[in-house]
Amino acid sequence: MDTTVHIEKDHSLRQGLTAGLSIAFGYMPVAITFGLLAGSTGLTVVEAVLMSMIVFAGAAQYMALSMIAVGAGAVEVILATFIVNFRHLLMSAAIQERAEPSSKRYRALFGFFLTDEVFAVSSVKEAPIKAPYILGVGLVAYSSWVGFTAAGYFTGAVLPPVLQESMGIALYALFIALLVPSIKEAGRPVLILALMGGGLHWIFQLQLATGWAIMAATITSVIIYELVEQRGERKS
Amino acid sequence: MREEIFWMILGMGIVTYIPRLLPLIALSTENWPDWLRRMLSRVPYAVLGALIFPGIMYAQETIWYGLLGGVVAFFISYRGAPLIVVVAGTILLLTGVNLVL
Numbered sequence: 098m099d100t101t102v103h104i105e106k107d108h109s110l111r112q113g114l115t116a117g118l119s120i121a122f123g124y125m126p127v128a129i130t131f132g133l134l135a136g137s138t139g140l141t142v143v144e145a146v147l148m149s150m151i152v153f154a155g156a157a158q159y160m161a162l163s164m165i166a167v168g169a170g171a172v173e174v175i176l177a178t179f180i181v182n183f184r185h186l187l188m189s190a191a192i193q194e195r196a197e198p199s200s201k202r203y204r205a206l207f208g209f210f211l212t213d214e215v216f217a218v219s220s221v222k223e224a225p226i227k228a229p230y231i232l233g234v235g236l237v238a239y240s241s242w243v244g245f246t247a248a249g250y251f252t253g254a255v256l257p258p259v260l261q262e263s264m265g266i267a268l269y270a271l272f273i274a275l276l277v278p279s280i281k282e283a284g285r286p287v288l289i290l291a292l293m294g295g296g297l298h299w300i301f302q303l304q305l306a307t308g309w310a311i312m313a314a315t316i317t318s319v320i321i322y323e324l325v326e327q328r329g330e331r332k333s
Numbered sequence: 334m335r336e337e338i339f340w341m342i343l344g345m346g347i348v349t350y351i352p353r354l355l356p357l358i359a360l361s362t363e364n365w366p367d368w369l370r371r372m373l374s375r376v377p378y379a380v381l382g383a384l385i386f387p388g389i390m391y392a393q394e395t396i397w398y399g400l401l402g403g404v405v406a407f408f409i410s411y412r413g414a415p416l417i418v419v420v421a422g423t424i425l426l427l428t429g430v431n432l433v434l
Contacts, residue, residue: 119416144338151346161345171341179348190356191376204357211353213384218416220377262394263427266402267420269389273403274419276381277410287378294382302387311383318379319372327368 113219113233119274120214120234121241123267126256127155128242131162132249138162142250149246153239154212156307157181181308187315188216197225204228210235213311214268221275286322293318393427402427 128149135145140162152158157178164174189211196204207228215238219231256264279287297314305313362370385403393399406423414422 116416119420122417122420140338141334143334144342147334147339148342148345151342152349154345154349157345157349161341171337171344174341175344175348178345182349183352185349186352186356187376188380189353190360190362191373191380193356193360194362194370194373201358205354208354208357209350213380217377217381217384221381224374259431260424260428263402263424263431265392266389266399266406266423266427269385269392269399269403270406270420270423271416272381272385273406274410274414274416276378276385277407278413279378281411286375290375290378291382291385294379295386296382298383299387311380314383315376315379318382319375322375322379323368323372 109227110229110233113227113230113235114237115233116218116230117215117234117237119271120218120238120268123214123264123271124155124238124241125245126261126264126267128245129249129256129261131155131158132246132251134159134162135246136250138166140165142247145250146243146247149243152178153210153242154178154182155242160307180306184308184312184315185211185213185216187312188213188220191220192216192226192231195220195222195224195226196231197227199228203232207232207235210239212238214238214271217272217275221279290318290322293321398427398430401430 131149132145135148136142140148148158148161152161160177160181161174164177189208192211193204210232215231215235218234219226222230276287276291280291294314297317298310301310301313304310362373365373389399389403390396391399393402402423405426406419409422410419
């Protein structure tokens, strides 16, 4: 029995590592650019790579660079980071609802890797999601993020400009590729939720800071969906 | 490494990790009401929508390239291609369009 469990665990870790490859690919241009900008902002290579290793959050790291460039203090940068990354609370709660039970230590481990992208890839998997799967996705994404930060710092634009430009679409292609099978499978509910999420985000980002707009759009979408559905049920 | 930068990075790491960690170790959703759990289970799709839009319009030099990429990604994934094929295919096609036009 014990061995069966282990084989199953190894399998889902490997599945996760494979699924993470598309994130690794998508992070490449973003991390390279981050490394490059970190250099021109005056960070040493150790500082740039350490930031990618310890923070592992694209939008916040870019923001930190622009704040450092205009001479902001550490406390301001940390506060802004908190504000931008607070949205992960919601994603982490959604993962907690869908993931199979695992030890606290294990959850604390894969929780470190829960970026938007790692969340997106993990969460569309049918519940219960295996913890090693999430860890696998996270580890591959993380390696790419840290590795290409260093590569970007030293070499700058390693890719031909035309390819670097097109690669900006990578993460969006990934998100669409995650959404489409769910739409095919579950149909209207998924489509409506995604359309509301996108539409409301468009409206909210005009007023709210990065991160909060995503969170507000998500919460509003699921609340509206629930209310409308409840009303529909009561009527019928 | 400068000491201030080090503490700043560490602080950024801690405030990023806390929201990612807390629900995983402190929440037990089993006893939550059904409606709340249903709402939570719908979060991924709303998040995906918000991550795609409006960001995709600004992913490329012009809005149209971004939207074209979105349409291409949609059709490749609709045909059932694996994630990595959708991502690579979309990039290659946009690169091709960029080279030709």
